[in-house]
Amino acid sequence: MLEARLEQAQLLKKVVDAIKDLVQDCNFDCNDSGIALQAMDNSHVALVSMMLKAESFNPFRCDRNIAIGLNLVSLTKVLRAAQNEDILTLKAEDAPDSLNLTFESSDKDRISEYDLKLMDIDQEHLGIPDTDYSATISMPSAEFKRICTDLMAMSESVTIEAGKDGIKFACNGDIGNGSITLRTVQDVENKENNIEIALTEPVSLTFSLKYLVNFCKAQNLSKTVKLHISNEVPLLVEYAMEGGSYLRFYLAPKIGDEE
């Protein structure tokens, strides 16, 4: 039996919004530590990994491991009925065939309740090892989104080059080329504006901008985003949330044909 109560419905709304453009159907795996999700896009070049820790809920109860298979478009439709400030409660039985969602307005004068039919989704889980990345860049999530959308206008892929001086996003398209270079920023008053670069060795990799732009839909979840880059491994784009919860995207680098 699962019973999870979120003080603010917007957390789930934003998470689902960020994922729904990448995957169609996926399992929400619930256990006593929280609700986890791992899914790949149709081409299997990107992976999304979500963890909503039990601490993010109040209260959280899950006696047994339950897999809740959902179509994200359907879930979005239901979540659209919830106000950002509503109290959201998820309920499911041990072997559920539907997920119960309750939205209570903050002054508790309106309660809406929805049951969403579940689906059987056969998904394989990948084991993601802890990796020491060559470069870890922390920057405001809005900044990352702007870079991606700006460069998207020029080309469909971006080369991220992390060096001692800073980090350079460069692209080369049909109409010309462009690049954005960021240097470290220490903003004492507004830590959110900090740009930090931790580097063990310089790296340069190319990624599909369409996917990166898609990841940026999670921008609302967190003020800062962390990029972890290493040669020969997927790029990790991490949006950290309160209470240890996170939303991580992995994207395979483009290797070989430099256009």
Place this chain on the structure above:
Amino acid sequence: MAKTRSKGGATSTAPASSNPTNPSKSRYTLQPESSDPPRVFILPKKATPKARIVSLLNPRYAKPTRYLVCPESGIYEFTRIAAPKSTPHSWLIESSSGNLEGQKSVNGAEPDFVAYTTKGAELYIATPVDPLFLVLPALAQTTSKSEKRLFLSGYDHLESVSKELSPHLSEILHWGNVRTLFEARMAAICDTIEAGDESMFRLNEENLLKEVLSKAKRMSETPLPPSMEEKFVTKALEAPVLSVKRAGTAATAVVTEPAAAEPVSSTPMPESGESQASAASTETTNSLTPEPSTAATSVAGETIAPSEELAAAIQASPEVTKLQRLRTAFSFICSSYIAPPQTAQLKKLLSEKKDLVDFAPLDDYLAEVSKLRQEAVAARSTGDYSRKRVLDEEEMMARAEKKRKVEEEDKRKKAGQSRGVKNLKKVNTTGMKKMSDFFKKKL
């Protein structure tokens, strides 16, 4: 009066017996199924009480088969008549002790057989069989072994059949006039010489052919049993009507070689799939003729009635029909009673001996018919527009239905797909490895 008996002549019952069944047992307890259930036989009145059911070598299938041998009146074969599996029947066999055959009731060893319900309503009919066919394997064996074709006594011939294949043969030779009967029939197909007071025999294929042919002739004088007549004579001789409407059905009814349809069953008795109706035809026409199972089954398909007024391209003359009947009868006898190698031999001999019977008019006619059929098929493929259109309409309906289903499926799938997911499909992912290349699958 037709007598019915359970297996082995143990009990015979009068069909109209009115003895009430024993009511002392509970109505609802069923007795365990008997491993040797009673069977219903119809035996000839001619057969004396001394007649016994024995196992003899089946001339066609070279394995032991049950025959009824009566020391006086001769040998009878059994034809099994059963309802097809799709329409199960059963018999209620009733007997009263007063009607038991005298000899059996006296010795008292008979179990209390009062009434019995059988699982399958099988009826075994004994019909006379020419002992000629039964001695044939023996003759064939002794003649084929040595090239020299020795003359042997009838007894020696019959002894050559192994005990396993024909367990009771040597036994029945000592009964009444059975041996005389065998030897008399042997003489009909053998060259004989007298050696002392004994006759010696040697198989003569020509005599055998004449004998079989005379049987076939007698069989073909009257129309064959309806199902055989329909399938092997009428259909085979039917010429296509050269009009658009008839061409289709005529072309489908290509039955060229009636002899090809040999019985499928391993015994000459018909399979239980045979219908009662066809079995009835066996009784009415020729007692020598158990119906081959194939003859009865596949006839129902097409009927020629609706367009009888349309004249066929050529009509079979009575002579041709008679010849076809004869050929069918001959093939039938061969396929029922004569082993395949001998059948081949006989057929070859038959085609050589034009003086016995000349099939030339029939062959000419059949060649003509097959030519006409080919023409009809060719004509249909070009000319029969009306038929084609009907098919196309159906096909189109089916295709539209299929298309609609696929579209519906697609729609449903798309409904669960966000715009972002759709857009990502268009992304060029060349040079990007799959995630499973980086991360190992969790078990």
